[in-house]
Amino acid sequence: MNTQFTEPVTRAVCANALRVLAMDAVQTANSGHPGMPMGMADIAETLWRHHLRHDPSDPAWLDRDRFVLSNGHGSMLLYALLHLSGYALPMDELKRFRQLHSRTPGHPEIGVTPGVETTTGPLGQGLANAVGMALAEKLLAQEFNRPGHTIVDHRTYVFLGDGCLMEGISHEACSLAGTWGLRKLVAFYDDNGISIDGDVAGWFTDDTPSRFEAYGWTVVRDVDGHDTQALDRAMATALDADKPVLVCCRTTIGQGSPNRAGTADVHGAPLGADEIAKTRAALGWHDEPFVIPQPVQQAWSAVARGTRLNAAWQRSFTAYAAAHPELAAEFLRRQARDAAPAPSTEAALSAAGAAAEGARAAVATRKASQDTLQFIGPATPELLGGSADLTGSNLTDWRGHRPLLGKGTGNHVHYGVREFAMSAVMNGLALHGGYRPFGGTFLAFSDYARNGIRMSSLMKLPVVYVFTHDSIGLGEDGPTHQPVEQASSLRLIPGVDVWRPGDATETVVAWREALRRVDGPSCLLLTRQALPHAGNATPRLESIGRGGYVLRRPADEQVVLLASGSELGVAIAAADLLAARGIAARIVSMPCMDVFERQEAAYRRDVIPRHLPRLAIEAGCTALWWKLVGEEGDVVGIDRFGESAPAGALFELFGITADAVADRARALVRRAAAADPASSCRPADSSALSHQES
Structure with a gap:
């Protein structure tokens, strides 16, 4: 073991620390993806050491920047960043990469590893989550910031690769990000030209920069992803932009490996002991596996800076609370992940239940859902609803709602015909905090959103899905629109509560239970056709x-x-x-x-x-x-x-x-x-x- 580190702690040395940790952990596990972490190490060093506002001692700091690793197979890059920055992720956990009950699973998982903002792995969904996070930041800033008091002011950063951009969800979500003008969203594209099957030139020839410019993004083209000065210039452009930003970084996958760099061989397999030894020599890294010299560790630590940033924000929030105590209390209430519905929401739900039981009317449950929203919408400021271009059919709006159109703000989101992006954006909204998102489409089209629903459940996010036209009862549109297997299919996803209410009263209770739930998603399956009220003299609200x-x-x-x-x-x-x-x-x-x-x-x-x-x-x-x-x-x-x-x-x-x-x-x-x-x-x-x- 080399205990004397005499080299200057340059930015290249700091980036190489990420590379060696990634290749050592993958080699020890005999499983994983070393290529992306080695290729994006210089980009990561630029962002994390010089720009990212975060506090390793308080990973839940409310005004921290969010970082999303959309290309989540490169998880060792994130684990190395978290360890070196000073999060509670000791080296022993890096040594246990991909092992049972370790805090370093194969793909990043929220709730397992401190500092991980979202569970990623299914490509493209992390990018869409980031769009939701950036939307939450924008809406919260508009709602809570006051002259002289800015308590919401952070950015959302994303790393993504070719696979994320090949997935169709990237189009859905990034189109929305441009339409919404999410200027604090910055994405770094790892343009290394390699995927599992090899050189992507045979199957991915999109003009990606032009595609994003067409969405309304600022695009920084042709950045050398291994040139720190070029990366610094790109960051300056990104921070000054008035649109979401895509930084296109030309990189070499497996950078530093003499024989594997630039090939698919380094994408998803260990380098092997011989190649690792050669890579260490090529990088000038002389320490044993999992040994980071103290000067390098100190150069990486973000604890002192993060503590200062967090303390400055806490002072600002204290001043804000003194000037606007009710707003401050509401802001904190809505940021609590396990917060029960506010008393105003519970009162509105009780009133909705009483109205449904009192009327005992035959009504479609989609209309009963909207009737419920008429009560809870005005009483629940954190409610952020929407529909995938079916508002008039799903009935997801309510009197007094404010539509979110273009670059404006509001509390009813028009997602357009983008069911998958809607689900993943709602996940991002829930992950960020401050909102209880719900969104609607026809039940048959839940299949488009299914993997996003699965991720809602995997992450235990209290997202509400409103699925209408729930059976052959929709009639003439035929089998393409008539859900048959969807109710059972959704019930098969662990942790999803699937509510199929039989009348207006049961619909109110379905909403009540969905809003009370804090540990997972709920699906409300609602009819197009009118249903008779069940009509029972005994109280039903609690039994339902x-x-x-x-x-x-x-x-x-x-x-x-x-x-x-x-x-x-x-x-x-x-x-x-x-x-x-x-x-x-x-x-x-x-x-x-x-x-x-x-x-x-x-x-x-x-x-x-x-x-x-x-x-x-x-x-x-x-x-x-x-x-x-x-x-x-x-x-x-x-x-x-x-x-x-x-x-x-x-x-x-x-x-x-x-x-x-x-x-x-x-x-x-x-x-x-x-x-x-x-x-x-x-x-x-x-x-x-x-x-x-x-």
Whole structure:
């Protein structure tokens, strides 16, 4: 081990510290991507040592600059930066790169590593998250800054590569960033010309600078990504721009490696001991693996500078709070990641619930959702809604909303036809803090947003997705627009709460639970067609919040009908038909299977008794319902694509009518009675059945 460091601590030496840490960690793990960290080391040194405003001793400082590694496979670059800057990420964690329960996972994960702002890996989504963060900064600054008191004033920086730009989400999100004029967003493009398959010239020939100029970005072209003076000039341009900025940096992947630099071989595999030794010699680095000389460590440390910047901001905020105490309190309330809804929001939700129960009107749940927004929108300043060009169909606006158009500000976002970007931008808004974002589209198009929804759940972000036109009930638009598998598909994502309310009251509760939730996303699946109010004399608001509850519990019950959404009304009508034939049916409403399954076992058994035959009804794929009805039960649903026809004709075609459900329920009762003539599910009045049925 070399304990005497005699070389001057130049910027090149500091960048080389990043390179050696990256190649050593990947080699030790025998897994990872050393090429990008080695290629972007000089860019990282320029940004992190000379421009980034952050405090390693307080990673959650509210006015810090945000840094997003969109090309997240190069995670060792970020881990090396965090370690060297002074975050609580010791060298032992770098040695455990990609190992079980380490704080240095294969791709950056928020909540695992201090200083990581978002979970990245799926290419392009980090860039879109950064757009959301920059939008949050802009809107918060407009809302809270006052003359003489600037408490929101930071930038969002992004590293990205060819893969991020090939992904279509980059177009969606960067087009929005230009339209919104997000001048504090700065992206550094690692233009190394290499991806996993090799030289990208065979499949990526876009004129990227012109593309971004067309979006309305400032583009800094042809920057030598290994020339610190050129990088300094590019930074000066970026900091002076009045638009979002793309800095196009020509780099060599694996810079420093004598035999692997500039090739796909260094993209996603260890260099090997021999090549690492040669690289160390080429870089003039004489220390053993994972050894950073103290002078280099000191040159990298951002603790003292970060503490000063943070303390200066705290003094500014103290002055702001003295001048504007109510604004300061509201700012802090909204920045808390685990904040419950404000009392004003809870009061608005209670009023919305009372209105829905009082009206007992037949209404489409998408309209019931908008009716709820009429209450909670004005009462919830952090609510930031939107739609992917379907505002008039999703009904995501409310009276008094302020549309966000062009470079202006507002609290209702027109995302355009950009479902994927909408989901990822909302993730960025939630990550930044200060807003509770929600966005809408048709349920069938949740597939466009699906990976963003998955990332919402992976990061435990309280994003609300409003998905309308939730079944064949949308009718004539046909199978391209009729969701069949989407409800079940969303339920399969761990941590997502999928709410499919059956009337206006359940819709209010779905909103209430989504806004109360702080540890993950919620999806609200809403109808185009009007649904009857379930109409029950007993209080329902708290029962609904448990995800599943008994709506009707008759004496001498013989069968259980479970339903969600529009099929709740079908179940009620079927139960009435059964009652006329002497068969008493319990009705269980299941607005959120995910929440119901988190209830204690005793409650679940009380709601869905095992001794009774069970029939589930949902206008969608049947598979997930079998776990609730059991092998002896039955499911009425749709396991094929729909057709173009009026909604009523489609429900008839697929057997999702009161008559058809009643017939299926009678068959279940008959089968259960035949299996055990003495059981409690035997009809009370056997004369109501035919000789064979009894």
